[in-house]
Amino acid sequence: MLNIALPKGRLGDKVYSLFASIGYDCTAMKEDNRKLVFTSEEKGVSYLLVKPSDVAIYVEHGAADIGIVGKDTLLEGKNDVYELLDLQLGICNLAVATKNDWKEDLSLPLRVATKYPNVAKEYYSKQSRQIEIIKLNGSIELAPILGLSDVIVDIVETGTTLKENDLRVYEYIVPSSARLIANKSAYQFNSNQIDDICNQLKDKVELK
Amino acid sequence: MEITSSNFNKEELVTQNLRHLFSNYGYSRYTMGKFEPYDIYLANKAFLDDEKIITFTDGTGKLMALKPDVTISIIKNLPATQKSLKVYYSENVFRMRAPNSEYHEIAQMGVEYIGANSCYSEAEIVYLASLSLKTINEDYLLNVSHMGFLSVILENKDLTREQQNEMIEALKAKNSHTLKTLLEKSSLSDEISNSILAMASLNGYYLETLEKAKQICVTAQMEKAYDELLTLYKALENTEVKNYLRLDFSIINDNDYYNGIVLKGFVRGVPKPVLAGGRYDKLMTRFNKPQCALGFALYLGELSRMFAQKNEFDVDSLLLYNENQDVAFVMSAVRILCENGSVRAETFIPNAYTAKNIYSLQDDGTFKEVKPC
Numbered sequence: 001m002l003n004i005a006l007p008k009g010r011l012g013d014k015v016y017s018l019f020a021s022i023g024y025d026c027t028a029m030k031e032d033n034r035k036l037v038f039t040s041e042e043k044g045v046s047y048l049l050v051k052p053s054d055v056a057i058y059v060e061h062g063a064a065d066i067g068i069v070g071k072d073t074l075l076e077g078k079n080d081v082y083e084l085l086d087l088q089l090g091i092c093n094l095a096v097a098t099k100n101d102w103k104e105d106l107s108l109p110l111r112v113a114t115k116y117p118n119v120a121k122e123y124y125s126k127q128s129r130q131i132e133i134i135k136l137n138g139s140i141e142l143a144p145i146l147g148l149s150d151v152i153v154d155i156v157e158t159g160t161t162l163k164e165n166d167l168r169v170y171e172y173i174v175p176s177s178a179r180l181i182a183n184k185s186a187y188q189f190n191s192n193q194i195d196d197i198c199n200q201l202k203d204k205v206e207l208k
Numbered sequence: 209m210e211i212t213s214s215n216f217n218k219e220e221l222v223t224q225n226l227r228h229l230f231s232n233y234g235y236s237r238y239t240m241g242k243f244e245p246y247d248i249y250l251a252n253k254a255f256l257d258d259e260k261i262i263t264f265t266d267g268t269g270k271l272m273a274l275k276p277d278v279t280i281s282i283i284k285n286l287p288a289t290q291k292s293l294k295v296y297y298s299e300n301v302f303r304m305r306a307p308n309s310e311y312h313e314i315a316q317m318g319v320e321y322i323g324a325n326s327c328y329s330e331a332e333i334v335y336l337a338s339l340s341l342k343t344i345n346e347d348y349l350l351n352v353s354h355m356g357f358l359s360v361i362l363e364n365k366d367l368t369r370e371q372q373n374e375m376i377e378a379l380k381a382k383n384s385h386t387l388k389t390l391l392e393k394s395s396l397s398d399e400i401s402n403s404i405l406a407m408a409s410l411n412g413y414y415l416e417t418l419e420k421a422k423q424i425c426v427t428a429q430m431e432k433a434y435d436e437l438l439t440l441y442k443a444l445e446n447t448e449v450k451n452y453l454r455l456d457f458s459i460i461n462d463n464d465y466y467n468g469i470v471l472k473g474f475v476r477g478v479p480k481p482v483l484a485g486g487r488y489d490k491l492m493t494r495f496n497k498p499q500c501a502l503g504f505a506l507y508l509g510e511l512s513r514m515f516a517q518k519n520e521f522d523v524d525s526l527l528l529y530n531e532n533q534d535v536a537f538v539m540s541a542v543r544i545l546c547e548n549g550s551v552r553a554e555t556f557i558p559n560a561y562t563a564k565n566i567y568s569l570q571d572d573g574t575f576k577e578v579k580p581c
Contacts (some may be wrong), residue, residue, distance in 0.1 A: 032279065060479070061479050062479025062480075081381070082381055082383075082458070083381040083382065083386070084382055084383075085384075085385065086385040183479055184474075184479075185474045185475075185479050185480060185481065186479070187351045187479060188454065188456075188474045189347075189349065189474070190411065191411065
């Protein structure tokens with residue numbers, strides 16, 4: 001039995017259809033209910049629905065054997081897992097964004113509001129720029145508007161949210177998309193099945 | 209009561225069996241103090257996987273460390289003239305772990321083979337590593353790799369230090385897609401790029417994978433590594449561990465300390481590797497020691513959860529006496545019960561405590577069975 005951690009929400013739905021299309025469907029998933037674990041004895045898989053930012057933690061600690069997670073959360077969590085495939089889904093960018101009329105003042109430490117403190121720290125330490133991190137959990141765009149921070153480090157998909165709040169992308173940091181990850185120990189003992197899933201998903205991704 | 213193996217829990221039993229295994233192969237026990245001057249670790253912090261050391265100051269104001277590692281102290285204390293040393297250790301080490309700086313006490317066992325410069329020594333260490341894993345769990349796998357294969361990245365003058373690190377990180381994560389992008393951005397020839405890219409997906413049965421690895425050898429060092437891995441296999445071909453060996457090029461140790469073979473061991477049901485080791489001649493050189501060395505460590509702390517076994521009952525017999533009864537009378541009753549298993553004497557039934565039998569001690573010396581409420 002292979003445990004697969006999927007992120008709850010839109011990306012998880014997309015990824016589940018991808019798994020279903022290569023023969024790992026699970027009829028229980030179609031029922032609209034509040035269950036978090038769906039098992040298909042016949043296909044030998046169990047799907048766990050978890051918060052997107054927790055997928056890599058479940059996999060790293062072996063509660064799930066494989067999982068699907070955004071590269072952005074992997075970069076932030078630095079989880080010790082195998083990253084087997086880029087699924088080319090949920091494509092976005094980690095970027096620095098700020099108010100349209102903001103001008104950088106190099107004489108002061110930069111105040112950065114973000115859900116991604118590790119990514120921000122690493123990005124600015126490479127530039128030897130001193131920063132102050134303000135860790136937020138949502139509505140990051142508010143921070144520069146209210147003067148809570150100078151810039152934000154966040155994911156940008158289409159840029160619509162930024163535009164509607166008079167913000168713009170200042171610098172791109174790194175592109176992100178959904179990745180197939182595996183627990184390093186579980187991979188050793190299930191490498192045939194995991195490789196099989198990985199190769200089939202790869203064919204599907206390349207077809208698109 | 210006689211001491212039998214049932215008196216040990218699984219973890220203690222494994223420790224005993226491992227000691228027996230190591231001493232059977234001529235390794236003697238090495239013990240050491242828990243406190244050491246901090247400065248010996250200062251220059252070799254990276255050896256500890258970036259986990260932090262717990263420090264304190266001694267009475268004279270000198271900075272001390274709670275032993276974070278055993279290998280380094282063995283090497284440091286080794287006379288440069290000693291040709292060979294085979295030791296094993298069983299120690300608790302202390303580390304501070306990110307991200308919350310929690311203190312951890314980690315049970316570690318390991319083997320060090322100083323002066324290991326023959327092909328036999330490699331075979332012996334790999335064999336012992338396999339048997340150690342088997343002692344823990346019959347369902348195990350030992351992954352082997354060779355730093356010589358990575359020289360194509362790490363000693364490649366066409367790559368910057370940063371490029372090298374990024375490629376190694378990608379390789380460690382079996383991250384072919386990122387590795388491909390990195391290689392495309394580099395100025396490496398197609399032949400070398402393809403060789404590096406192939407390593408990310410090279411893993412599996414030892415001999416089968418080694419044959420594939422032969423195809424991607426593009427440097428003399430890789431050829432040499434291939435030969436060493438083949439010799440190693442031939443040495444173990446006729447042993448019972450053969451089928452548990454895997455070759456996997458995502459197994460990478462720090463290039464500043466390790467050269468030659470690299471080992472990582474897994475047992476089913478434990479999410480992290482429980483064994484790590486390899487050839488660390490470079491670490492020896494850093495301590496100005498001329499000897500070669502091989503070794504591995506077992507992280508037994510990772511196993512305690514796997515071993516956690518629930519006994520159905522906390523005790524065989526719970527004996528309830530009352531305070532008016534004569535002390536010697538109660539004592540003799542306890543001793544009688546103790547002959548047939550464990551016993552706990554109390555005046556009341558402790559909270560959330562289970563016993564196979566609960567007896568109440570009668571004034572005539574008989575035991576009356578009590579039903580738990």
